[in-house]
Amino acid sequence: MSKELVFGHQSPDTDAIVAAKAFSYLQNQLGFDTEAVALGEPNAETNYVLNHFGEPAPRVIKTAANEVKEVMLVDHNEAQQSVSDLSDVTVTHVVDHHRIANFQTAQPLWYTARPVGCTSTILTRMFADNKIDIPAQLAGLMLSAIVSDTLLLKSPTTTDEDREALRALAQIADIDVDSYGLDMLKAGTDLASKSDLDLVDGDAKSFDLGGKKVRIGQVNTVDLDDVFSRQAGLEEAMTNENSGNGYDLFLLLATNILDSNSELLVVGDPKNVVETAFGKKLDAQNRMSLPGVVSRKKQVVPPLTSAFE
Amino acid sequence: MSKELVFGHQSPDTDAIVAAKAFSYLQNQLGFDTEAVALGEPNAETNYVLNHFGEPAPRVIKTAANEVKEVMLVDHNEAQQSVSDLSDVTVTHVVDHHRIANFQTAQPLWYTARPVGCTSTILTRMFADNKIDIPAQLAGLMLSAIVSDTLLLKSPTTTDEDREALRALAQIADIDVDSYGLDMLKAGTDLASKSDLDLVDGDAKSFDLGGKKVRIGQVNTVDLDDVFSRQAGLEEAMTNENSGNGYDLFLLLATNILDSNSELLVVGDPKNVVETAFGKKLDAQNRMSLPGVVSRKKQVVPPLTSAFE
Numbered sequence A, B: 001m002s003k004e005l006v007f008g009h010q011s012p013d014t015d016a017i018v019a020a021k022a023f024s025y026l027q028n029q030l031g032f033d034t035e036a037v038a039l040g041e042p043n044a045e046t047n048y049v050l051n052h053f054g055e056p057a058p059r060v061i062k063t064a065a066n067e068v069k070e071v072m073l074v075d076h077n078e079a080q081q082s083v084s085d086l087s088d089v090t091v092t093h094v095v096d097h098h099r100i101a102n103f104q105t106a107q108p109l110w111y112t113a114r115p116v117g118c119t120s121t122i123l124t125r126m127f128a129d130n131k132i133d134i135p136a137q138l139a140g141l142m143l144s145a146i147v148s149d150t151l152l153l154k155s156p157t158t159t160d161e162d163r164e165a166l167r168a169l170a171q172i173a174d175i176d177v178d179s180y181g182l183d184m185l186k187a188g189t190d191l192a193s194k195s196d197l198d199l200v201d202g203d204a205k206s207f208d209l210g211g212k213k214v215r216i217g218q219v220n221t222v223d224l225d226d227v228f229s230r231q232a233g234l235e236e237a238m239t240n241e242n243s244g245n246g247y248d249l250f251l252l253l254a255t256n257i258l259d260s261n262s263e264l265l266v267v268g269d270p271k272n273v274v275e276t277a278f279g280k281k282l283d284a285q286n287r288m289s290l291p292g293v294v295s296r297k298k299q300v301v302p303p304l305t306s307a308f309e
Helices: A014-029 A045-053 A119-129 A136-150 A160-173 A175-185 A196-203 A224-228 A230-245 A271-280 A298-308 B014-029 B044-052 B119-129 B134-151 B160-173 B177-187 B197-202 B224-228 B231-245 B272-279 B296-308
Strands: A005-008 A034-038 A070-074 A091-095 A109-115 A203-211 A212-221 A249-256 A259-268 A287-290 B002-006 B034-038 B072-073 B088-094 B110-113 B205-209 B212-221 B249-256 B259-269 B289-291
Touching: A005 A014, A014 A034, A014 A070, A014 A091, A014 A136, A045 A136, A045 B160, A091 A119, A091 B259, A109 A119, A119 A136, A119 B160, A136 A160, A136 A175, A136 B014, A175 B034, A196 A212, A196 A230, A203 A298, A203 B272, A212 A224, A224 A230, A224 A249, A224 A259, A230 A259, A249 A271, A249 A298, A249 B197, A249 B249, A259 B249, A271 A287, A271 B002, A287 B072, B002 B014, B014 B034, B014 B072, B014 B119, B014 B134, B014 B224, B034 B212, B044 B134, B088 B119, B119 B134, B119 B160, B134 B160, B177 B249, B197 B212, B197 B231, B205 B296, B212 B224, B212 B231, B212 B296, B224 B231, B224 B249, B224 B259, B231 B249, B231 B259, B249 B272, B259 B272, B272 B289
Parallel strands: A005 A034, A005 A070, A070 A091, A091 A109, A212 A249, B002 B034, B002 B072, B072 B088, B088 B110, B212 B249
Antiparallel strands: A109 B110, A203 A212, A249 A259, A259 A287, B205 B212, B249 B259, B259 B289
16 A cells, blocks of 8 residues: 555645644554645644644645655545645545535545534544544644634534534543633734735635636634724735636635624625625625624535525 | 435446435434435346345435435435436435546535445445444345445455445345345346347446546346347447437446456447557457456446546
């Protein structure tokens, strides 16, 4: 069996980094030869997590085919979110909690998707099904990913499986989730140190919707004013990204993690489809408030997908 | 939770019928409200299996959206192999052992694919993981599906998981697999009673390969002469199917289940791609012998896919 690389999506968040490490560890225990890598540097939140548990960041790769013939994907499946030369390697395994789209294989493969809040929740169950113990530090990373993806279980993407997994992992890692989790989320919201480009694109993902290239970024904060006091710079960065990468539309979702409300900023066209998606008009500053919206996957992409169809 | 339909692919084989019944049973035990249905009548082999274990055939449906909003797919995922109005319903679950292609969802879903010989093998493991007993008749159906898909474990698609599942199911069903299995396979090869159209299209699947619509049928036999003594009629049926359904190319794989060799018959164009795929020329009768080839999925579709690219 030749070596395989395991990685999450571009612009990695905590789950993308952690799920790669966890799935690689599990697969190696099961007899595979894998290395967890990443498609970008860890963000501030993920660095806080890795430092807290004394775990190294995965090596960053730009391409895969120069190293291996086969890869395993975690926390994504859409080709445009994956490694640039995905079509030159064979995907043998996927563990994911997103919709399936723009994904195709020539051969049967191992694919596990579950409609839960976090890839690390699925992996927690896989360790149990395979009767393999989760080391304490890895449990700490995995519970951090669940805190991150579900905003401390407050996101509507949260399921009973996420709550169960978080409880089990907290016990293994011996962590007080509530106090650790809030510190961790706040560590990810130090926006002052970030450039406008980092802020709009640091966590962004691309989607093909109704023939349009749509880029959707999300930034967590404890004060929306920290984001929109910089709106002119953000809009310029989004405009540049659109023209530089051929995106038609750039959406930035700024989410207040304390009260679970978001404000959406839109640059590009067609803007009216965004208005249709959410049933309200953009204001004169191309913004709309979205109370209760915290999940790009569950509360932004589906209405947009429908509106584009 | 509203009712969902569970079904396998069009032109159902034993696994498509059985996996729908087995997954529906499992999901109902887990609290879902499902009904196993089928996208066509059972073939001769499947009827033998259902009669042997005293189980009814699933109800045949033409469309799903007139009955339900949500469906679960087994033993397939490609839209062109599924119910005709698939785009009008939401796929919530998939259990499959094929490649993923031409499949897309707007929402996260539950998807389990494993690169094994039979969907019923995957389901056998799921029952165990969920600590749910398999009733004896259902175990008999499921082992029949494994015998059918792996040709009594002789197909190159066979994995250790298939062997293990077959052993476990035989014990539950209290069946001598070798003698029962051969009787069952032979029951599926009574070709004399079948029309030319049944024979070429009864088990056929459609594939989009390099922009061409390719139809691939397979017929099992204990004597290839039983098939090719009727070649003129078969070619006529394939030609009619091509023009009636817009297929570019129709391949019929006739497989001798006793010695695991096949003969391929080709109608339509481009024939040279087929020759490239298998590295040999078609003879004057548009046939080529493929010794050791018994698996459409593993030994026919992949080389064709490569040749079309």
